[in-house]
Amino acid sequence: MRRVAITGMGCVTAIGIGTERFFHALREGRDGFLPLPEEERVGLNFSSTARVEDFRPEELLSPDQMLLSERSSQFALVAAHEAIEESGMPATLDGSRIAVVFGCSAGGRTAEEPALEKLYTQGARVHPLTVPRAMANAGTSLVSMEYGITGPAYTVSTACASATHAIGQAFHMVRSGMVDAAITGGHDAPLTFGFLRAWNSLRVVSPTFSRPFAKDRDGMTLGEGSAVLVLEEMESALRRGALVLGEIAGFGMSSDARHITQPAPSGAAAAMRTALLDCGDLRAPVRHINAHGTGTVVNDGTEAEAIHMVFEEETGRIPVTSTKSTHGHAMGASGALEAVATVLALQHGELPHTAHASEIDPELALDVITGEPRALERTSEPVLALSNSFAFGGLNAVLAFRSV
Amino acid sequence: MEMEKIQQLETIQQRCIELIAAAKKVPPETLSPASTFKEIGLDSLDKVTLAFDVEEAYDIAIPESALATVHTIGAMAAAIQQAVAAKPVTADSQTSPV
Numbered sequence: 373m374r375r376v377a378i379t380g381m382g383c384v385t386a387i388g389i390g391t392e393r394f395f396h397a398l399r400e401g402r403d404g405f406l407p408l409p410e411e412e413r414v415g416l417n418f419s420s421t422a423r424v425e426d427f428r429p430e431e432l433l434s435p436d437q438m439l440l441s442e443r444s445s446q447f448a449l450v451a452a453h454e455a456i457e458e459s460g461m462p463a464t465l466d467g468s469r470i471a472v473v474f475g476c477s478a479g480g481r482t483a484e485e486p487a488l489e490k491l492y493t494q495g496a497r498v499h500p501l502t503v504p505r506a507m508a509n510a511g512t513s514l515v516s517m518e519y520g521i522t523g524p525a526y527t528v529s530t531a532c533a534s535a536t537h538a539i540g541q542a543f544h545m546v547r548s549g550m551v552d553a554a555i556t557g558g559h560d561a562p563l564t565f566g567f568l569r570a571w572n573s574l575r576v577v578s579p580t581f582s583r584p585f586a587k588d589r590d591g592m593t594l595g596e597g598s599a600v601l602v603l604e605e606m607e608s609a610l611r612r613g614a615l616v617l618g619e620i621a622g623f624g625m626s627s628d629a630r631h632i633t634q635p636a637p638s639g640a641a642a643a644m645r646t647a648l649l650d651c652g653d654l655r656a657p658v659r660h661i662n663a664h665g666t667g668t669v670v671n672d673g674t675e676a677e678a679i680h681m682v683f684e685e686e687t688g689r690i691p692v693t694s695t696k697s698t699h700g701h702a703m704g705a706s707g708a709l710e711a712v713a714t715v716l717a718l719q720h721g722e723l724p725h726t727a728h729a730s731e732i733d734p735e736l737a738l739d740v741i742t743g744e745p746r747a748l749e750r751t752s753e754p755v756l757a758l759s760n761s762f763a764f765g766g767l768n769a770v771l772a773f774r775s776v
Numbered sequence: 777m778e779m780e781k782i783q784q785l786e787t788i789q790q791r792c793i794e795l796i797a798a799a800k801k802v803p804p805e806t807l808s809p810a811s812t813f814k815e816i817g818l819d820s821l822d823k824v825t826l827a828f829d830v831e832e833a834y835d836i837a838i839p840e841s842a843l844a845t846v847h848t849i850g851a852m853a854a855a856i857q858q859a860v861a862a863k864p865v866t867a868d869s870q871t872s873p874v
Contacts, residue, residue, distance in 0.1 A: 435801070497828065497831065497832065499825075499828055500821070500824040500825050500827075500828050501821075501825060504821070
């Protein structure tokens with residue numbers, strides 16, 4: 373079976389632009405939660421979001437790209453640039469043998485919402501570029517145009533699991549030989565006036581700050597961003613002298629088929645089991661889980677139950693973390709941010725801790741990393757780390773990464 | 777055509793040239809009313825964006841049927857002039873940018 377290497381990564385997150393800053397913040401457990409300006413808090417039960425500050429796309433993107441894009445796809449272009457640069461992927465590679473698969477949940481809301489607000493309140497005309505800017509696949513299209521990628525290119529939308537589904541699909545395409553390489557990940561910029569209020573009404577956003585798995589957890593912190601990974605067939609990556617940052621060993625997905633918002637442990641467990649089965653010969657002991665860990669009472673309880681269903685008495689040996697405690701819940705991009713966090717954790721042998729969670733809920737019976745990062749339990753053999761994403765609508769996706 | 781109308785058309789042509797030059801990043805002096813959109817490299821998306829910009833600038837509506845036959849800067853300016861003329865006279869239109 374062909375193996376799939378990760379040869380480049382890039383990110384735009386609330387805790388840093390670029391994987392170096394991102395990893396540094398994860399190690400420190402430094403969050404990117406910023407207070408909303410006073411006038412933007414009206415009608416909200418929360419007062420902070422995980423917003424990307426100091427994002428200056430015009431420094432990297434062309435005027436044409438700026439004209440055709442909005443914040444979400446600009447995140448994708450910037451993260452893709454970093455990932456492709458790091459991979460050192462030769463420009464001579466046949467573009468028809470490369471895929472672009474991104475996850476995006478909210479679409480281009482920063483283009484759409486202000487345009488519709490003016491339409492509804494002032495009867496203003498809607499700019500003709502609103503559609504190309506706001507379409508959820510804008511990031512995929514702009515990246516394929518920038519790099520001359522003419523192979524399979526599409527956007528997956530499965531709410532909070534979008535990016536994990538996207539990476540999983542890209543992984544399967546490279547592994548099967550359908551393509552030689554893939555640019556994959558996710559992007560979302562959903563922190564708009566209307567979207568914040570829609571989430572507010574669901575009463576799942578923390579009035580304080582996200583502290584997943586804590587006894588006193590009270591919800592998620594909404595975020596934004598993008599992360600992109602370059603996947604290549606292992607042998608050809610090694611042949612061209614690429615630095616292999618990590619390896620994807622398996623991918624699993626499932627649907628709860630039960631409730632539109634409430635997750636079911638059986639569905640989450642099925643996705644984890646499928647991901648492990650999908651590893652085939654690359655199966656190794658699981659020594660870390662980057663949890664979906666939103667910080668809501670229901671998600672964290674269900675996820676803990678699912679982990680117990682899969683790992684039974686092994687559960688206590690698996691250090692679990694939720695990096696959403698620092699970068700927030702970046703919606704459709706979350707799975708990509710967490711995939712990068714997981715690869716960095718395996719690469720550096722250091723598992724990030726769950727920030728803010730001082731007292732872990734004993735009922736979960738999980739080994740949640742708190743206080744400081746923890747060294748990865750090294751053996752002479754490779755180990756696996758899972759990255760979980762469980763979306764509204766009961767759509768579950770799990771990636772299994774292998775240490776290299 | 778009366779002198780006033782000719783002057784009005786020339787002003788509109790100049791405005792179109794400035795808008796297109798800015799959008800396509802070309803020097804305005806390389807464009808003229810006879811320049812075709814094909815020569816300038818103005819594709820269909822550029823054309824609808826230009827139409828939006830001039831509709832905003834002149835507070836007019838250019839009908840689809842009129843826009844469909846526009847392929848030069850001169851024709852675009854004529855379509856704008858026609859739309860301006862068709863606009864009901866209001867207090868606002870006295871200060872329109874024509």
